[in-house]
Structures are given as C-alpha cells and as structure tokens.
Amino acid sequence: MNTAVGKITPDVATLFFKGILCNVLVCLGVWLAYAGCSVTDKVVGLILPVSAFIAAGFEHCVANMYFLPLAWLLTELGKIPDDFAASAITVTGIIHNLVPVTLGNIVGGAGFVGFVYWTIYRKSPGVGSSNP
Numbered sequence: 001m002n003t004a005v006g007k008i009t010p011d012v013a014t015l016f017f018k019g020i021l022c023n024v025l026v027c028l029g030v031w032l033a034y035a036g037c038s039v040t041d042k043v044v045g046l047i048l049p050v051s052a053f054i055a056a057g058f059e060h061c062v063a064n065m066y067f068l069p070l071a072w073l074l075t076e077l078g079k080i081p082d083d084f085a086a087s088a089i090t091v092t093g094i095i096h097n098l099v100p101v102t103l104g105n106i107v108g109g110a111g112f113v114g115f116v117y118w119t120i121y122r123k124s125p126g127v128g129s130s131n132p
Contacts, residue, residue, distance in 0.1 A: 004071035008093040019104020022058030027113035
C-alpha cells in the first residue's frame with residue numbers, strides 16, 4: 001500500500017519523466033533480448049535494464065494498470081486499516097498516475113528508442129537500388 005500511495009502522490013511532470021525513463025530501459029531490454037542468439041543471451045540481456053527501471057522507481061503503465069486498481073480494490077473492500085494513508089488511492093488518483101505515465105511510456109518507447117533506431121538503420125534513398 002505504501003508503494004501504491006507513492007505512485008499516486010508525485011506531480012504530473014515527475015510521473016511523465018519517470019515514464020519516459022522507464023520505457024527507454026524496457027525497450028533497451030527488449031532490443032538486447034532480441035539481439036541474443038541463445039536463451040541465456042536473451043535472459044541476461046533483459047535482466048539488467050528491467051532490474052534497473054524497477055530499482056530506480058520508474059513508472060510503467062502496464063504494471064500500474066494492475067497494481068493501482070488492486071490497491072484501490074483492497075481499500076474499498078476494507079482490507080486495509082483505517083489509519084493507513086490509503087485515502088489517496090482513488091479512481092482519480094489512479095487516473096492521475098496512468099495518464100502521464102502512459103504518455104511518458106509512449107514518448108520513451110516510440111520517441112527516444114524507436115525514432116533513434118529508425119534514424120540509425122533506415123535505408124538512404126538510392127542506396128542499394130538499381131536506379132541511378
């Protein structure tokens with residue numbers, strides 16, 4: 001519950017930038033796993049970036065789509081003591097987290113990783129074609 005409250009309380013800009021940094025690391029993990037030749041290579045390539053985003057406390061919208069509604073459900077069912085700071089876990093608080101984090105994940109994955117890879121590996125016009 002402390003983690004859920006900690007995910008809801010930051011401001012929108014902080015959540016947005018945590019989302020960007022998270023998806024940069026997640027996409028890096030995916031690319032490293034894709035580059036591996038064996039299962040061991042793939043797992044080892046994936047572990048460090050994913051562990052780094054979790055340890056750094058970055059925000060991933062898909063994980064939050066499970067974690068935050070679960071915390072809200074537990075507070076609604078009365079499974080959490082009343083003296084706990086669970087009052088911050090509301091539907092509005094969940095939306096406050098998910099919107100900037102999702103946008104940050106999109107910018108981090110499509111912008112900072114996808115666009116960079118597209119720029120690096122795109123074919124230049126005329127290269128490799130038979131037309132002069």
